[in-house]
Amino acid sequence: MSARLDKLIEFLKFPSISTDSKFKQGIDDCRDWVHAQFTEMGLKSEIYKTPKHDIVVAKNQHKAGRPTLLIYGHYDVQPVDPLNLWTNPPFEPTVRDGKIFARGSADNKGQILAHMLGVKEALADKKDLGINLSFLVEGEEEIGSPNLDAFLESHKDILKCDVVAVSDSGMVGPGIPTLTYALRGIACVEVKIKGPKMDLHSGVYGGGVRNPALAAAQIAASLHNEKNEITIEGFYDGVAEPQQWEKDQWKSLPITEERIKALVGVDSLYGEEGYSYLERVWARPTAEVNGIGGGYQGEGSKTVLPSEALLKLSFRLVPGQNPKDILEKVESHIKGLDLKGLTVNVEMGHSGTPYICDPFSSFAKLALSSLEEVFGKSPCLIREGGSIPVVESFKQLLGADTLLLGLALPDCRCHAPDENFDLDCFEKGIALNKALIANLAK
Amino acid sequence: MSARLDKLIEFLKFPSISTDSKFKQGIDDCRDWVHAQFTEMGLKSEIYKTPKHDIVVAKNQHKAGRPTLLIYGHYDVQPVDPLNLWTNPPFEPTVRDGKIFARGSADNKGQILAHMLGVKEALADKKDLGINLSFLVEGEEEIGSPNLDAFLESHKDILKCDVVAVSDSGMVGPGIPTLTYALRGIACVEVKIKGPKMDLHSGVYGGGVRNPALAAAQIAASLHNEKNEITIEGFYDGVAEPQQWEKDQWKSLPITEERIKALVGVDSLYGEEGYSYLERVWARPTAEVNGIGGGYQGEGSKTVLPSEALLKLSFRLVPGQNPKDILEKVESHIKGLDLKGLTVNVEMGHSGTPYICDPFSSFAKLALSSLEEVFGKSPCLIREGGSIPVVESFKQLLGADTLLLGLALPDCRCHAPDENFDLDCFEKGIALNKALIANLAK
Numbered sequence: 001m002s003a004r005l006d007k008l009i010e011f012l013k014f015p016s017i018s019t020d021s022k023f024k025q026g027i028d029d030c031r032d033w034v035h036a037q038f039t040e041m042g043l044k045s046e047i048y049k050t051p052k053h054d055i056v057v058a059k060n061q062h063k064a065g066r067p068t069l070l071i072y073g074h075y076d077v078q079p080v081d082p083l084n085l086w087t088n089p090p091f092e093p094t095v096r097d098g099k100i101f102a103r104g105s106a107d108n109k110g111q112i113l114a115h116m117l118g119v120k121e122a123l124a125d126k127k128d129l130g131i132n133l134s135f136l137v138e139g140e141e142e143i144g145s146p147n148l149d150a151f152l153e154s155h156k157d158i159l160k161c162d163v164v165a166v167s168d169s170g171m172v173g174p175g176i177p178t179l180t181y182a183l184r185g186i187a188c189v190e191v192k193i194k195g196p197k198m199d200l201h202s203g204v205y206g207g208g209v210r211n212p213a214l215a216a217a218q219i220a221a222s223l224h225n226e227k228n229e230i231t232i233e234g235f236y237d238g239v240a241e242p243q244q245w246e247k248d249q250w251k252s253l254p255i256t257e258e259r260i261k262a263l264v265g266v267d268s269l270y271g272e273e274g275y276s277y278l279e280r281v282w283a284r285p286t287a288e289v290n291g292i293g294g295g296y297q298g299e300g301s302k303t304v305l306p307s308e309a310l311l312k313l314s315f316r317l318v319p320g321q322n323p324k325d326i327l328e329k330v331e332s333h334i335k336g337l338d339l340k341g342l343t344v345n346v347e348m349g350h351s352g353t354p355y356i357c358d359p360f361s362s363f364a365k366l367a368l369s370s371l372e373e374v375f376g377k378s379p380c381l382i383r384e385g386g387s388i389p390v391v392e393s394f395k396q397l398l399g400a401d402t403l404l405l406g407l408a409l410p411d412c413r414c415h416a417p418d419e420n421f422d423l424d425c426f427e428k429g430i431a432l433n434k435a436l437i438a439n440l441a442k
Numbered sequence: 443m444s445a446r447l448d449k450l451i452e453f454l455k456f457p458s459i460s461t462d463s464k465f466k467q468g469i470d471d472c473r474d475w476v477h478a479q480f481t482e483m484g485l486k487s488e489i490y491k492t493p494k495h496d497i498v499v500a501k502n503q504h505k506a507g508r509p510t511l512l513i514y515g516h517y518d519v520q521p522v523d524p525l526n527l528w529t530n531p532p533f534e535p536t537v538r539d540g541k542i543f544a545r546g547s548a549d550n551k552g553q554i555l556a557h558m559l560g561v562k563e564a565l566a567d568k569k570d571l572g573i574n575l576s577f578l579v580e581g582e583e584e585i586g587s588p589n590l591d592a593f594l595e596s597h598k599d600i601l602k603c604d605v606v607a608v609s610d611s612g613m614v615g616p617g618i619p620t621l622t623y624a625l626r627g628i629a630c631v632e633v634k635i636k637g638p639k640m641d642l643h644s645g646v647y648g649g650g651v652r653n654p655a656l657a658a659a660q661i662a663a664s665l666h667n668e669k670n671e672i673t674i675e676g677f678y679d680g681v682a683e684p685q686q687w688e689k690d691q692w693k694s695l696p697i698t699e700e701r702i703k704a705l706v707g708v709d710s711l712y713g714e715e716g717y718s719y720l721e722r723v724w725a726r727p728t729a730e731v732n733g734i735g736g737g738y739q740g741e742g743s744k745t746v747l748p749s750e751a752l753l754k755l756s757f758r759l760v761p762g763q764n765p766k767d768i769l770e771k772v773e774s775h776i777k778g779l780d781l782k783g784l785t786v787n788v789e790m791g792h793s794g795t796p797y798i799c800d801p802f803s804s805f806a807k808l809a810l811s812s813l814e815e816v817f818g819k820s821p822c823l824i825r826e827g828g829s830i831p832v833v834e835s836f837k838q839l840l841g842a843d844t845l846l847l848g849l850a851l852p853d854c855r856c857h858a859p860d861e862n863f864d865l866d867c868f869e870k871g872i873a874l875n876k877a878l879i880a881n882l883a884k
Contacts, residue, residue: 197707203828207728210712214731217662265639270652270783286649289656291737341712386645
C-alpha cells in the first residue's frame with residue numbers, strides 16, 4: 001500500500017486547477033508527472049498540445065486481433081474555495097479514517113491513478129497485458145473539455161478502440177460494486193426578461209407596468225403542473241419508462257429516502273408524482289431553475305419595479321430526448337406565454353445528449369464479472385442523474401460504448417471542501433483494472 | 443428672478459446626502475443655511491438635534507384666533523450614483539431649457555424653497571402674514587424619516603396646526619395645477635426560502651429534491667390570477683371602488699397611456715383587468731416583486747440546485763386596507779401553499795397606512811382657489827400611487843390633514859441622474875405659497 005499511497009500523494013500535491021490561469025504551472029507540472037508515470041511503466045506516452053491544457057495519450061504496443069481498451073481520466077481539478085471550510089489544506093493530502101482528503105482525490109486523480117497503477121503492476125508482473133491499451137488523460141474536464149471533441153475527431157486513428165473504461169463516477173455505497181449504464185443529458189437555457197427601460201418606483205408605476213421580476217417567476221412557475229410534471233408541450237415525447245428490472249434493482253439498493261434526506265438536510269423529498277426518488281433522478285427528465293434574479297436583493301427593502309430579470313434554466317434529459325428538440329420546445333413554450341409589456345430573449349446554452357448502453361453486452365458482462373471478482377459480490381446496475389459529456393463523444397466520435405466503473409463513495413464531497421477518496425476504493429480500483437484487463441485478454 | 447434663482451443655486455450646492463455619513467458636513471452646512479434663511483426673513487428658527495440629522499423648525503409669532511399652517515419639507519437628498527449619467531455634476535446646478543439640473547432640485551429643495559421664498563416675500567411686503575405659520579424642515583426624509591415621528595410626538599405643542607401643506611409630489615403636467623388628495627400605503631414582506639443545506643448538483647439531485655429558486659418563483663406567481671387580480675384571500679376586503687367623479691376627472695387628464703409607454707419605454711401597459719392605467723396605479727392595491735434571487739446569476743451557466751432563495755415583496759395599499767391585516771393575510775397565503783421540502787420564513791418589513799382626505803373640505807377649497815389664481819385654470823384632483831408616510835404621521839400625531847401641492851413635473855427624474863426642477867414651477871410655487879397664505883388669512 002505504501003508505494004501506491006505515496007504515488008497518490010505525489011499526484012494530489014499538484015494544484016492543477018484548470019479554470020484559473022494562476023495555476024498554469026500546477027497544471028503543466030501535473031501533466032509532466034502523468035507523462036512520466038506512463039513512460040516509467042513502459043508505455044509510449046505523448047503530450048498533445050491543445051489551445052489551453054494538454055492531453056496525455058499513452059499506449060502499449062497494439063497488436064492485431066486483440067481487443068482495444070481506452071481508459072479515460074483527467075488530471076485537472078476544481079477550484080478550492082471556500083478555503084476556510086477545508087480541514088487540511090486542499091493540496092496537502094492527509095489520511096484520516098481510511099480516506100485521503102485533498103482536492104482532486106476522488107475527482108479524478110484517485111480514480112484514474114487506480115487504473116494507472118493497475119496497468120503498471122500488471123506490466124511489472126508479466127510484461128504483456130494481452131490486450132491493446134490506450135490511456136487518454138486530459139487537463140480540461142473541469143472546464144467542460146473545450147478541446148477534447150476536436151482532439152478525438154483529429155486523432156481517431158490513434159484512439160481507435162472497442163470499448164472505453166471511465167472511473168469518474170460513484171459507487172452506490174462502500175464495498176458495493178457498481179456499473180453505471182446510463183446518464184442524463186442536459187439542455188441549458190437563459191431567459192432574459194426586459195420591461196421598462198429603467199427601474200421604476202413601485203408606488204408610482206406599480207399595478208400599471210409589467211414587472212419583469214414577477215414575470216420571471218411566472219415563466220418559471222409555468223414549467224410544472226401541480227403533479228410536478230413538466231407542462232412544456234411534447235416534452236416527454238420519446239421518453240421510455242424505466243424497465244421493470246431497473247425498478248426492482250433500484251428498490252433493492254441501500255439508497256433510501258431517509259439517507260438522502262439526511263445527506264442533503266431536508267425533511268421531505270419532492271418531485272414528479274408516480275415515481276420513486278431514484279426513478280426521478282435517474283430515469284425522468286427535469287426542468288430546474290439554476291438561477292433567478294431581478295430587482296433588489298440586498299439588505300432591507302427597495303421598492304423598485306425592476307427593469308429586467310433573468311432565469312437560468314436547465315433540463316436534464318433521458319434517453320429518447322434530444323437536446324436540440326427540447327430547446328425548441330422550451331422556446332416555443334415560453335414564447336406562448338403572456339409576455340405582454342415585456343421583451344423576452346431566450347438564449348440557448350450548452351447541451352449534452354443523454355447516454356445509455358446495454359448493461360448486458362459482452363463488454364459490460366466482462367466488466368460485471370471483474371467487479372464481482374474484486375468485490376466478492378454481485379454488482380449493482382445503476383443510472384446516474386448527471387451528465388458526463390465525454391461518454392457521448394466517445395460514442396459519436398469513436399463509436400465505442402463506455403463502461404462507467406465509478407470508485408467514489410456518496411460522501412466523497414466532489415467539487416466541495418474536504419473532498420476525499422476512500423483508500424479501500426483505491427485498492428479495489430487497482431485490482432479492478434487488473435481483473436478487467438485479464439478478462440478482456442481471455 | 444435672479445435673486446430667487448441665486449438662492450436656489452446656493453441651496454442646491456450643498457451635497458446633503460442623508461444616507462451616506464461621508465456627507466455629514468454637507469448635511470450640517472445645509473441645515474445651517476436653512477436655519478439662516480428663516481432667521482434672515484424674520485422667523486424664529488430653532489435647530490432640533492436628532493440621533494442622526496437635525497430638524498429645523500421656524501415660526502412667526504402665533505396669535506390666537508388665526509388659522510395655523512404647517513409647511514413641511516426636507517433639506518436632505520438622495521445619493522447621486524450613477525455619476526456618469528449626469529450631464530452636469532449633481533452639485534453644480536446648471537440651467538438648461540428653463541429647468542435647473544441638480545440633485546435635490548425637485549426633491550425637495552426647489553419645492554420647499556418656493557414656500558420659504560413665498561413667506562419671505564410676503565413678510566417683506568407687509569410684515570404680518572395674517573396667519574400662524576410653522577415650517578418643519580427635516581434632514582432624514584430620504585432615509586425614511588427614522589426620527590420624525592418621535593419628534594412630532596414630543597413636540598406636538600409647538601407643531602400644533604390646523605392644516606399642513608407639503609410640496610413634495612408631482613403635477614399632472616406643465617402649467618396644470620394639481621392637488622393630491624390620496625396616497626397609497628405600503629406593506630413590505632421578505633420571504634426566505636431554504637431547501638437543502640448546501641447547493642446541490644442539479645444532475646445528481648435534480649427531480650428529487652425541492653428547488654428553492656423554483657419555489658420562490660412559484661410563491662411569487664401564486665399572488666395573481668390570469669386577470670392580474672391578487673389571489674390572497676380577503677386582500678380586497680374594504681377596498682372602495684374609485685368614485686365616478688374620480689374616474690371622469692382622471693379620464694380627462696393629459697396623462698395618456700401613450701405618454702406613459704413612451705416615458706417608461708414599453709410597448710404595452712399591464713395590470714388588473716377592468717381598470718384604466720390611472721385607476722390601477724392610484725386607486726387599486728398591488729402585489730409586486732421588488733426583488734427575487736436564488737442560485738447562479740453570473741455569466742454562463744452553473745447547474746446548481748440552490749440551497750436557498752429570497753423574495754422581496756411589497757403591497758401598495760389603498761384606503762380601506764390596513765397594513766397589519768394585509769401582512770397577516772400575505773403570511774397565511776404563503777403558509778397555505780405547498781411548501782413541502784422547504785423551510786419558509788416570512789418576515790414583515792416596513793409598512794405605511796394609505797391616506798385619503800376630503801378634497802372638498804374648507805382647507806382643500808382654499809388650496810384649490812389658490813392654485814386656480816396662480817395657474818389661471820381649474821386644478822386637477824388626483825391621487826398618487828406612492829406613499830408619503832409623513833402625511834399619515836401628521837394625521838395621526840397632529841390630527842391635521844395635508845394639502846399636497848406638488849410642483850414637480852413628470853420628467854423631473856427624482857432619485858435619478860439629471861434630476862431637474864422647472865423654473866416656471868418654481869416661480870408658480872412662490873406665488874402659490876403667497877396666495878395660499880393670503881386666502882387662509884381672509
